[in-house]
Amino acid sequence: MNIDTAIGKKKILIVEDDSFIVKAYQIRFENDNFDVFIATTGTDALHYLDKEPVDVVLLDLMLPGVSGFDVLMAIRKNNIWKNVPVIILSNLGQTEDIQRGKDLGATDYIVKANARINEVADKVKRYL
Amino acid sequence: MHKQISLRNKITAFTVGSILLFGSVAIAIVFFYARSNYYALRQADIRTEVLEQASDIGASLEQAKRIVKHIASEKELIRYLEGDAESSDRARIVDMLSHYNGERLYDPLYVLDRSGIATASLDSTFVGNDYSFRSYFTNAMRGESTAEFLIGVTSGKAGYYFSSPVISSDGGIIGVVVGKVSRDIGNELISGSFLIENGSIMITDTDGIVLYASRADQLYHSIGVLSDEDRDRITGNRQFANLPLTSLGYNRIFQAIRTHTGTPDLFDFSNPVTHENEVVAVVAIPQTDLFLVVQESVVSLIAPVRIILFGLIIAVLLSMLATSIFVYVLVRQFLAPLSRLKFAAERISAGAFDYRVEIKTGDELGKMGEQFNVMADRLKNSYAGLERTVAEKTSELSAKLVSIEQKNAELRDTQRAVLNILEDARSLEAQIADERNHLRGILAAMGEGLFVLDDRYRIVLSNPIAERILDMQADEIIGKSMSDIITLYKGKEEVPVEGRPMVKVFTEGKIIAADLRDDFYWQTSKGRKFPVGFIAAPLTVGGIRNEVVVFRNLEKEKNLDEARTSFISITSHQLRTPLTSIKWFLEMLMEGSYADPLTVKQREFADLAYQASEKMVGIINLLLQIARVESGRLKVLPVPTDLKQLTASIIASFGNAFQMRKQVIIVQTVPDPLPVIQIDVDVMGQVIQNLLSNANRYANENSTIIISIEAGQGEQGSDFITYSIADQGIGIGKNATSRIFEKFYRAENALRSVPEGSGLGLSLVKSLVEGWGGRVWFESEEGKGTTFFFTIPIGGMQARAGEVGIAVT
Structure with a gap:
């Protein structure tokens, strides 16, 4: 689906390299009537910045190549995307990482392993 | 060496010398004084004498002149001259003349007629002679009585001619009476005058011709130089016949005659002939035109003074002589005591300390004698004392000598022993050299760097590996203080020198080891920084404190x-x-x-x-936490914490887990409130959470869990807080006790009641508690319950700048 053509529905960009997680996100958010866009690498995520901004980004940190932090920084630097809520969803659970994420402008930080997928969905809706 | 002149000689010489000196001075004074006075006196005398003599001479001559004049007035003579000159008359005239010459004043006395021919004379040879040429005749014929000094033509003798005209009754001059005084005027008239003795007397006429002189060489000379006119006159007058009348050259005297004013002229005269100083007196003989000139040599004038002078000199000399003898003899008396003293001193210095001297002169010498005796006494005593001391010292010395002898013998033995030792030492040296090389080899072969530090932290020994690790040469290391070449870091912070393990090795005297977990880094003075592990140990060798440090670069291990x-x-x-x-x-x-x-x-x-x-x-979470703790990467951020409040919040985080099992938690603290201590809340929270989680799961339902937090006192002020969680649950069996803190270990009863347990919780608790310096243990009885305890020092947790916190979200 082309992000530019999708109308009416809420758009969510999922930056995640694990295919299983991606699948889970897809099922869950399409169920909630989101238009789900996926980037499996940091570089792919950056390509999205040229396009229309989404309503919320779910960002994983451990990405091959360009890291999630770099993506976050790029989003926040981007004039159009800078106000898009970015929720970090990572299994890096150290306080330093959380703090760094918040410092770089993440709207929230969730540790995947500790959270149910419903909790994730609830949080996402909250930031829309 | 001075010449020894005796005191006596000195005194004598001095006395004599003084007499000489003062005598000379006195003499000189007296002499000059007397001289000038005498001179003046003598001059006065001369003046007086001269005047007297002159007046005497004048008077005599005057008398001669008067007699002649009287004769000229005799009537008989007048009659004679008026008549013709007859022999009878002549005889009577001659008798008259001789009558008048009773005193033999004249020689002769004669009468000239108006033609100037002698008609009557006491000297018959005169009769008939023509004396008309004479001025006494011519002048008399003019009516003047004259007095004139002439040398007689007939007699050839000098004399003073007095003429007087014979005036006839009618007033005409009919003849001249002439009387010649030719006696030695000087001798006659000026006899007995003391002037004659040492000087000369002259009688001169106005021309300065010496008519009489006491000295023959002056007679018939002229005082000064006559002018030609005068000479002519005199020669024409035939006054002095053919006498040359040479000048004596007494010009001054001549001048005095010429300018004579009437008062005696007294002056100093330098005799051109004799070159003597003379006093000259020139005085006019009154009633004559003669002058009396007296010359007296000054020397003879003041001769008496000379005599006095000589007398004085002789007196002085005599007195000098007398004094010298006198003094010489007498001084001996006075000085006798001195020689006695001298003798006594000699005796005493020769050693006769008992010699005493007796001087009873009652003066300074007497005193000196007394003092001498006193001194001799003292000397005797001190000498005696000295002798005693010397004797003592001598015996001491002999004793010492003996012991020195002994010591010498011992020394010789020692010498021999030392030589032996030296030999051994040499062979030992060789051994040591070998061992040193051996050691060097070992050090070089070691796999780790090695330092030996002295007690000032200077590197005294290093091995090649050390050089390689530090990338420095031996000369950059040896002798340098360790802190000069290496800075110690723990993590990112520099460790100050006092806190350095190397220092602690010395101060605490124990071995300190550091490995990767201590997170030490060394930065060399060249800037090379690397993680370091070391063991430092004190090493005391022969009282000298050293430290051995063996170290490794842990870079690889760290990586x-x-x-x-x-x-x-x-x-x-x-x-x-x-x-x-x-x-x-x-x-x-x-x-x-x-x-x-x-x-x-x-x-x-x-x-x-x-x-x-x-x-x-x-x-996985637990594993992660355990990994963090064990890697030493754990961050600890202590903040002031109330343990009771923290406990409450942990309990709250459990939600209704305790209510679900109907478990009641009681929290009690001693004291209440608890002191606030520095605690990392995540770390402490994890421990409490794990223990509470266990309590929750292993305690029975409907049971009470008691949390007890007590501040307690340890030894030597090491206060701590003991935290305990007591449950009533399954407890821990004996066979599980030793393994309860092992990773993944699950006791049998625990496995059965909580199958999902991981067996990691207590392992983490132990790591954490021990990490903050606390202790963890439990008390339990299987089937009854368990109480877990842990302690935390009252000082709390040490901050640690690790990389990760314990919290795993």
């Missing part, structure tokens, strides 16, 4: 460790991702809205699978 740690981190995170998908899919499965709804049984299976995956998450 390995970091790799391993990040591996653990990454791995645990990698494990979590699939787990997450498992959990989420199971969740969605169970929800039923994303897939078809499940049957009860299916739901049951799914649930179990979900729980298993949850357990796995728990295990």
